[in-house]
Amino acid sequence: MTKFLTKLTKLEQEINHPAVKRQVEEIALIDSYVQAGKPLKRAPRRLGLLPDEFEEVLVEVGPDKEGALRDLNNLLNNFRQYLSLIYGIWSLPNIQTAQLIKNKLHVQTALEIMAGNAYWSQALAQVGIKVHSTDSLEWAKTSTTGAKPFYPVEDLPADQAIKKYHTVNLVLCSWSPNFGHGDLETVAAWHKYNPSCHLLFVGEKDGATNSPEFWHQNWFKNSAALDEINHSLQSFDFINEQVFEIKNEF
Template sequence: MLNREKLLTLKEQYINDSQSLIKIDTVIEILAALDQQQLPDHRFSNLLEDVTTLSRHPERLLLDDALAELRETLIVNYGLWFLPNADWVKDLARFAGPRPIIELMAGNAALSAALKAQGHAVKAIDSLDWSGQDNERPEPWTTVIKQDALTAVKESLQEAKDPNSQPIFVMAWAPDTSDDDWHILQYLRSQPQPFHLIVIGEKNGATNSKHFWQEADLELNDMLNQHYRAFDMIQDAVYLVH
């Protein structure tokens, strides 16, 4: 896994390669921010090289292999399965406007913590049952309500008094090992009021159930994707789900 010492050693090895140094410094900044329970400030594009670039610069293969460890480092060391940045959090808050946000399956609730720091009304929900995962020790960045996601959705809709108070549900990197995401979408669709569900994940890939992707009506919203970037080979994006 990645750490500061390993990254500084890589800097010495790639001291004459400006493009590689930019990537290494980016990861150093990311890990330094996470150590302080802060999100990185700005968007960053895929840190890994494509096959064509590696064929022209085989000397970068060692660095590429090292940076491919970032995802595992985030999960094991920080309990984070996806990595939003501060610019994207601002986009999400602007999109939500006065409506509260409920982060379902929040994990360590880094997103909720960042939204709270901006003064946005947010509630983090998670079962906190991480047994069998690469990181089994939740260390939330902010208060997390221990509850299953579907129950939280039902209670939140019952509490909403008018359309302006109806929450926006955010579900990032839902596991691909259960149909919980599909049950949530089914329930939302069964209700008389319109709903707002934002999903961050890789369509038909590393996140969410197959049933969910088959049935979800997806919209790639421009505002919600202008500062969100995949940082490795997993091509996750931000979807409005109808």
């Protein structure tokens, strides 16, 4: 994975097609922002070629480049894995979404729990929200998550963090693990200590994040504000990443 960008650039030059070039340039731009510790200004455009797009490009570049095109498309589809291995992040926050969270949900203070490298905390802080970022990092001792945070992270389990910072307007959890019951315990702690604030989870329903039990609950809130926030997020790959809000009463 350390040679990910080099391989990508080499394949793009070999294929020499504008649709491919645009995507490789998008990845290079994202990587430069992440490397600098800055949130993106907007959500990335979709990466990877869908089957019909792949065939269209292949017709234009010729069958002799099919192998290179498949290799490149595989790299495009694994960009999130690259981000997790190199930077310890699974989610790409952006300033537009952070600003909408602030404005639409009237957030002045926030707590990010299970924050990992606290990339979301950095984005929220940049739009003027006072942020506390916490993580016990127990589940990530063998990974790069938390090794180089984007924002100062306090060593504190989620339930204790929610209790300690019980006056915030927002509790945010991005990419809660899809094993264990940390998400259920988070909802219970929030319901006990700060049930009037917004509780947001960033993840994929019935997929890459959160426990199956979490998704089977009838506690998800729908609102025009949340729709607008999600419209600004728009996942860049096959993972349908969204922002989910828990009802204040359920």
